[in-house]
Each structure stands twice: as structure tokens, then as C-alpha cells.
Amino acid sequence: MEAPVEKPNSRRSFLKSAGSLSISSLLGTAALMTMSDDARANMEWAEWFQGNYRLMSEEEKALARARLERRYSREYGKKVVVDGTPAQEGVLMGYALNIKKCIGCRRCAKACVEENNQSRGKDQEIEWIRVLKMEKGEFSQEKMNQGYPEGLGIQVGGNAYTPVGDVLEGEHYYQPDAVPEKDAAYMPIACMQCEKPPCVKVCPVRTTYREADGPVVIDYNWCIGCRMCMSACPYWARRFNWSDPNLPKEAMNPVTHYLGNRPRMKGVVEKCTFCIQRSRQGRYPACVEVCPTGARKFGNLLDPNSEVSRIIARKNVFRLKAELNTFPKFFYFMD
Amino acid sequence: MKKPAFLPAVLLLWFVSLANAWAEPVKCFESRKGASEVTQRMIGEDLPNVKCSPKTGAVLWWGNPFDGTVPMGDMPIQDADYTRGKAVVKPRSDKLGLLPLCGNSCHTGSLPKGFPTSKDARELVMMHQAIVLDSTKLPHGRGNIWCLDCHHSTQRNKLVDHRDKPISFDQPQQLCGKCHGEVYRDWREGIHGKRIGEWASTGTKRWFVCTECHNPHNVQHGDRNRGFAQHQPEKAPTLPKGMKTADHERQKH
Numbered sequence: 001m002e003a004p005v006e007k008p009n010s011r012r013s014f015l016k017s018a019g020s021l022s023i024s025s026l027l028g029t030a031a032l033m034t035m036s037d038d039a040r041a042n043m044e045w046a047e048w049f050q051g052n053y054r055l056m057s058e059e060e061k062a063l064a065r066a067r068l069e070r071r072y073s074r075e076y077g078k079k080v081v082v083d084g085t086p087a088q089e090g091v092l093m094g095y096a097l098n099i100k101k102c103i104g105c106r107r108c109a110k111a112c113v114e115e116n117n118q119s120r121g122k123d124q125e126i127e128w129i130r131v132l133k134m135e136k137g138e139f140s141q142e143k144m145n146q147g148y149p150e151g152l153g154i155q156v157g158g159n160a161y162t163p164v165g166d167v168l169e170g171e172h173y174y175q176p177d178a179v180p181e182k183d184a185a186y187m188p189i190a191c192m193q194c195e196k197p198p199c200v201k202v203c204p205v206r207t208t209y210r211e212a213d214g215p216v217v218i219d220y221n222w223c224i225g226c227r228m229c230m231s232a233c234p235y236w237a238r239r240f241n242w243s244d245p246n247l248p249k250e251a252m253n254p255v256t257h258y259l260g261n262r263p264r265m266k267g268v269v270e271k272c273t274f275c276i277q278r279s280r281q282g283r284y285p286a287c288v289e290v291c292p293t294g295a296r297k298f299g300n301l302l303d304p305n306s307e308v309s310r311i312i313a314r315k316n317v318f319r320l321k322a323e324l325n326t327f328p329k330f331f332y333f334m335d
Numbered sequence: 336m337k338k339p340a341f342l343p344a345v346l347l348l349w350f351v352s353l354a355n356a357w358a359e360p361v362k363c364f365e366s367r368k369g370a371s372e373v374t375q376r377m378i379g380e381d382l383p384n385v386k387c388s389p390k391t392g393a394v395l396w397w398g399n400p401f402d403g404t405v406p407m408g409d410m411p412i413q414d415a416d417y418t419r420g421k422a423v424v425k426p427r428s429d430k431l432g433l434l435p436l437c438g439n440s441c442h443t444g445s446l447p448k449g450f451p452t453s454k455d456a457r458e459l460v461m462m463h464q465a466i467v468l469d470s471t472k473l474p475h476g477r478g479n480i481w482c483l484d485c486h487h488s489t490q491r492n493k494l495v496d497h498r499d500k501p502i503s504f505d506q507p508q509q510l511c512g513k514c515h516g517e518v519y520r521d522w523r524e525g526i527h528g529k530r531i532g533e534w535a536s537t538g539t540k541r542w543f544v545c546t547e548c549h550n551p552h553n554v555q556h557g558d559r560n561r562g563f564a565q566h567q568p569e570k571a572p573t574l575p576k577g578m579k580t581a582d583h584e585r586q587k588h
């Protein structure tokens with residue numbers, strides 16, 4: 001019979017070393033807390049240990065926002081506001097986009113970057129809106145009998161009256177001298193703010209959730225960067241910060257919301273929030289305001305007099321991939 | 336010792352930056368090139384009135400959506416829904432440099448003697464060719480209308496409706512709506528056209544009027560033959576790391 005030997009990794013010794021480790025890391029953080037540009041150095045220790053925003057009490061939320069305001073103001077050299085305005089009663093934010101009016105100028109994508117403090121530059125460019133250039137459908141007399149599966153067995157895309165296997169599936173990187181091009185249609189895609197969002201279902205830490213007034217938001221501090229939500233999203237609406245975001249000080253928008261456009265860190269997912277920092281204050285999202293053709297419309301779905309309600313009532317409306325039962329609050333419409 | 340040398344340098348830098356700021360006021364256009372331009376300036380600490388695209392010169396972001404606007408004023412109401420909220424527009428009259436002159440110098444209604452007020456198309460030599468090159472072939476209306484169908488025949492600083500009532504240049508929708516009724520209806524309801532400001536149906540909105548997005552003298556734009564003119568797009572997104580070209584998108588498959 002063997003004598004019991006004390007294991008070198010007992011529970012007690014583990015706790016001991018863990019304790020000393022955390023103390024030393026705290027000291028290290030304190031040593032780093034100088035007037036530095038580096039986000040990690042400016043982080044107060046409480047930010048590392050704060051809880052899930054949705055589960056915080058009102059005081060904890062206020063403290064978390066004040067901490068962030070201090071850090072961002074120091075990093076960006078201007079007075080940064082981190083707002084926490086909650087959802088308003090009787091509001092369900094909805095969006096409508098006139099697919100026939102879109103000319104593919106991409107101003108919405110750029111306005112979104114100006115507003116929402118995304119990373120920019122060659123190394124890591126993040127845009128929440130993507131405008132796809134598509135081939136225009138053609139319903140001409142001589143093509144009436146084409147477009148059905150022949151030879152290939154399955155239809156691989158394109159429009160019904162153009163032969164299968166001879167179409168483009170949509171261009172992201174088109175760059176002509178002038179838009180709209182002849183024979184092209186454009187389709188902007190961003191987060192659809194689903195009523196039953198697949199991304200929320202898969203988040204293992206429940207840091208992304210649907211707010212009471214509609215938008216699906218992320219608590220960036222609680223995000224662990226597993227990117228499950230990105231693979232669950234059927235609309236390719238989410239973006240990941242693979243490296244430290246590059247946000248120039250002078251271009252940073254100092255009016256932010258905790259769940260919206262506050263500067264993100266490396267290793268977190270981000271997405272469209274219907275410009276929560278603006279829409280909660282009553283203002284149109286940035287992409288709605290910038291659209292030169294007025295194709296983008298935004299409003300309260302519960303208000304029968306709002307622009308979106310009127311569009312849904314009287315125009316031809318469709319939702320992207322409606323068959324997935326995600327119930328988007330983003331409607332495409334036609335005149 | 337150091338301070339006196341330091342101070343002039345700072346002053347010099349300050350002057351240089353000031354001179355730079357004076358030298359090039361950034362002008363951008365709001366919806367289409369050639370209409371409603373704004374000059375970039377600061378309206379608060381860290382708050383510019385507009386942010387512009389460095390590539391195309393288009394406004395991308397408004398610091399204050401109601402900057403320089405006035406109430407839309409008396410519009411024919413009936414079932415128009417802009418009465419619920421507050422509607423404002425950006426006046427255009429003060430941008431039209433010759434407008435006060437038009438009514439006084441040439442088109443007073445009496446001078447010159449025998450001045451024709453008929454709506455029939457005739458050739459205008461020397462005058463107005465910057466706006467419409469060949470006045471006998473007005474691109475708007477496919478030959479069915481002419482200048483005086485929209486411009487008041489005796490008050491040239493006004494537009495005209497179909498009962499010869501003058502209309503302000505700030506409210507062209509009253510004129511355009513007389514032919515384009517369906518679009519006008521959608522516009523009144525907020526379905527057609529651009530507006531910025533507050534999204535609530537009872538909120539304040541700045542309405543963009545017809546001519547801020549459409550050029551009334553040339554609405555067809557040659558081949559395109561549709562409402563909105565072609566213009567330069569913004570930069571394409573950066574290609575993913577390691578991808579050299581986007582040729583894969585252009586291959587038929």
C-alpha cells in the first residue's frame with residue numbers, strides 16, 4: 001500500500017498562487033495608469049471586474065459609464081459623453097429601404113463610420129453597411145423560357161429570366177466613375193435588428209441582446225470575442241475587431257452611448273444599433289440622414305403615422321430571408 | 336532663456352494655422368452637386384456643422400440638422416401630414432444672387448416694351464444659356480413645356496402655379512406637384528424624398544424640397560432617363576488582408 005503523497009498542485013497552493021498573481025497584475029495595472037494613449041493602460045481596475053451591463057443596478061451602470069467617460073476623455077483629448085438612456089415606452093424602432101431608389105453611392109456606409117467610431121485605415125477597416133451591386137433582372141421576350149434548371153440540376157442563383165450559371169452574385173468592391181451604372185441594381189445590407197435574433201440565441205455569455213425598443217445591442221466589455229454570433233447571423237451584419245481599432249482623435253465622435261458607438265477594443269464584436277445614441281434622443285440614424293435619394297426611412301413601428309408604418313401599409317414590402325423566421329425590423333420596399 | 340524663443344514660435348504656429356483656416360473654407364454639397372452647398376465651420380466645442388467626404392465632397396454628417404433653416408410656412412394643407420410635426424426648409428432665395436435683380440432690371444412686366452409673356456417656346460439668344468443651352472428644346476417635359484410654364488411671366492423672382500399665382504423659390508413642391516401628383520403625395524407623407532432631424536412623426540424635420548435633389552432644368556440626364564443624376568461613388572471597402580484584387584466577384588459562374 002502506498003503512502004498518500006501530498007500533490008504539488010493542491011487546491012490550497014493553487015489559490016495562494018492565484019491570489020498573488022492577481023495582486024501582482026493589479027499592481028502592474030496601477031503602474032501602467034499614467035497619462036498614456038494606450039487604452040489598456042488607461043483602464044481602471046474596476047472596468048476589468050464589472051458585470052454584465054444588463055444585470056447591473058442603476059448605480060453600477062452610472063459608475064461604469066463615468067469610468068468610461070474618464071478613460072475616453074483622456075485617450076481622445078476631448079470631452080466624451082457616454083450616454084445610458086434606456087428604451088422609451090411605446091417605441092419599436094423600424095427601418096425601411098427603397099430598393100429601387102438606391103444608387104449605390106455608399107454614402108450611408110461612410111456616414112456610419114463618421115458617426116459610430118469604427119476602426120478605419122488600411123490595416124483594419126470596419127464598415128457596418130455593405131452595398132452590393134447586383135445584375136438587373138431582365139424580363140425580355142426572348143428570355144421568357146430561360147432561367148430554369150437545365151443540366152445543372154439545381155438553380156444556383158440569379159434572376160429567373162437569365163440563364164442559370166451565367167450570373168454574378170453581387171459585387172462588394174465595384175468602383176466606377178459614376179453610379180448608378182446601367183443595368184445594375186444596388187442592395188445595401190446591414191443588421192436587420194431581428195425580433196428573433198439568431199445571434200442572441202448563440203451568445204454564450206449573453207452579452208448581446210435585444211433592447212425593449214427593438215435594436216440588438218452588445219455590451220462590449222462583457223464580450224469574450226468567441227464570434228459565435230457572427231457565424232449565427234444569416235445577414236453578415238457583425239464585424240470583429242481583430243486588432244486594436246484605429247480611430248484618429250480628431251475624427252472621434254464624442255457623443256456616444258454605452259451600448260452603441262463608444263470606442264471598442266481589440267477582440268470584440270460590433271454591429272449596427274440603429275445609431276442608438278441618436279435614435280434614443282429622437283434623431284434619425286446617420287445613414288437615414290445622409291442618403292441623397294431619400295431611400296432610407298426610419299421610425300416607430302407602433303405609431304401608425306410614422307414614415308415606416310405608412311410604407312408598410314401601402315408599398316410592396318419584403319424582408320430579407322424571411323423564411324428563416326428571424327422577423328427582421330428592416331423592410332425593403334418598392335414604389 | 337528658453338521662454339522668449341518659445342513664445343514667438345507658438346505665436347507663429349498659431350498665425351499659420353489661422354491663415355490656413357482662412358485660406359480654404361471647405362465647401363460641400365448636401366444632396367446633389369450644384370445645389371445647396373454648405374461651408375464647414377465649428378458650431379460648438381468639437382462639433383462641426385457638417386462632416387464631408389474627402390473623396391466626393393458630399394456632406395456625410397450633420398452636427399445640427401436645423402442650421403440655417405426657416406419654417407416651411409404656409410403650404411396647402413388638407414391631408415398633408417407635415418402639419419403634425421414641425422417642418423423646416425433651407426431657404427434658397429438668398430443663394431440666388433441675381434434674384435432681386437431679375438424682377439427689376441429685365442422682367443418687370445412692362446420693360447422692355449412689347450415683352451412677350453406667351454408660353455410658346457422661342458429662342459433665347461445670349462441670355463440664360465448657362466441654364467438651358469437650347470431654349471427650344473427644354474429637356475424637362477419632353478418638349479411639352481417651356482420656361483414660362485414654371486417661371487412667372489411678370490415676376491421673374493417667383494415661380495408660378497397653374498392659376499398664375501406666384502410661388503416662392505423656397506417652396507418648389509407647390510409647382511412640381513401640379514404635374515407630379517403621385518410623387519408629391521408620397522413626399523407629403525414622408526415616403527418619397529429626404530428629410531433630416533427627428534424621426535418621431537411629431538418631431539421637427541428639415542424637409543429637402545424637390546430642387547435640392549433634382550435639377551429641374553435637366554431631369555432626364557441623357558441615357559439614364561430617371562430622377563436622380565449620376566454621381567461619383569464613395570471609396571470601395573478595403574479588400575480583406577491577403578486579397579490582391581476583387582476580380583473573383585466579376586467572374587461569371
